[in-house]
Amino acid sequence: MQTRLASWARGTTQGEQAEAILRRCVHCGFCAATCPTYLELGDERDSPRGRIYLIKQVMEGASPSASTQQHLDRCLTCRNCETTCPSGVAYGELLDLGRQAVAERLARPWPQRLQRWLLRHAVTSPAFGPAVRLAQALRQALPPSWRAKVPARRPAGALPQVGHHARQVLLLDGCAQPGMMPSIDAATIRVLDALGIGASMAPGAACCGALSFHLDAQAAALEQMRANVDAWWPLLQAGGAEALVINASGCGAMIKEYARHLRDDPDYADKAAYVVERVRDLAELIAPQAAQLAPRLGQAPVAAFHPPCTLQHWQGLREVNEQLLRALGFVLQPFGDEHLCCGSAGAYALLQPDLSGRLRQRKLAAIEAAQPQVILSANVGCIGHLQAGTQTPVRHWIEVLDQRLSAGPARA
DSSP: OOOOOOTTTTTSHHHHHHHHHHTTOOOOOGGGGGOHHHHHHOOGGGSHHHHHHHHHHHHTTOOOOHHHHHHHHTOOOOOHHHHHOTTOOOHHHHHHHHHHHHHHHOOOOHHHHHHHHHHHHHHTSTTHHHHHHHHHHTGGGSOHHHHTTSOOOOOOOOOOOOTTOSEEEEEOOSSHHHHHOHHHHHHHHHHHHHTTEEEEEOTTOOOOSHHHHTTTOHHHHHHHHHHHHHHHHHHHHTTSOSOEEESSHHHHHHHTTHHHHTTTOTTTHHHHHHHHHTEEEHHHHHGGGHHHHGGGOOOOOEEEEOOOHIIIIISOOHHHHHHHHHHTTOEEOOOTTTTSOOSOTTTHHHHSHHHHHHHHHHHHHHHHTTOOSEEEESOHHHHHHHHTTOSSOEEEHHHHHHHHHHHOSOOO
């Protein structure tokens, strides 16, 4: 795609990166066939190709409008289009650049700015966990629309002492998951303990930065990334931990891009790259020991595995996760539209509730046709979003694995 950058973009890192990506696009439109928002809305501007044109216009000097911003906002950043694209267009990176360029040239109405500020600060606040627990205690008294957004309480349970293990890994802390679903981290610690691996949080680490990055606060997100690198890098370099293990695929996807986001920072570029090389999805860590774990497990339920977009399209780890689950005895039921986003997408479900709800309804209709006993996933956002629309239990696969491990081997 030929481009003529505006004077403000020529010679800048932002402009050069955008131009390099734009030139790879050949207008083929394959991306539209796998874009959830285009499939729902049928508007070319709500397809990856259409959004690429909108970004191109801004980079060439056109003034962005509220309509431009709306169509970019509607993108789920699922990156299904990248999986489909035959030309290797880095659409996700281009969208980051385009949204930043629009935000710099078009102020949002104050209600939108306030909403995004509140979301960024509320979820990362120390008060978030207590607030969730209060909402859970009052859940039955809440209006149905609010109740659906409050996950039912799942106690974390007792935690083992893990400091004696020779193998040690780091887990994330400071994001939405410990506040909303502490049972996920607790289950992770127990399962890894059973494999002789100690898991703990690094002091000083906090939110991965994804929430701020996608809510018009990229500078704040970069500061969060630097703070996390400062917390993780010394422990990884000194051998205090062999890896940074992620059990929320959305966080894993963001952290694996730290090296890209900090590549122009002379103080953090090398450190970020070092950290990224040691990031492991939870399934990647457990997979080599599946044969050791499988004989110790109780009966497996019939399950449907919903692969989050950040797992399958951002990281390319869907097959790793599914192979591990099958090796651990899970019976996985196939269903339609497995490649499409469920509509969660971080804060998207709150910012675009109608479209998000439509995508969830489509996803659940496909899953429930397979009649699973439980829906498994690998991202806290997807789990909470899907559970709000179905009576079928939705769990992180590590929680169900922990339950099976506690139950012990199934008796014949």
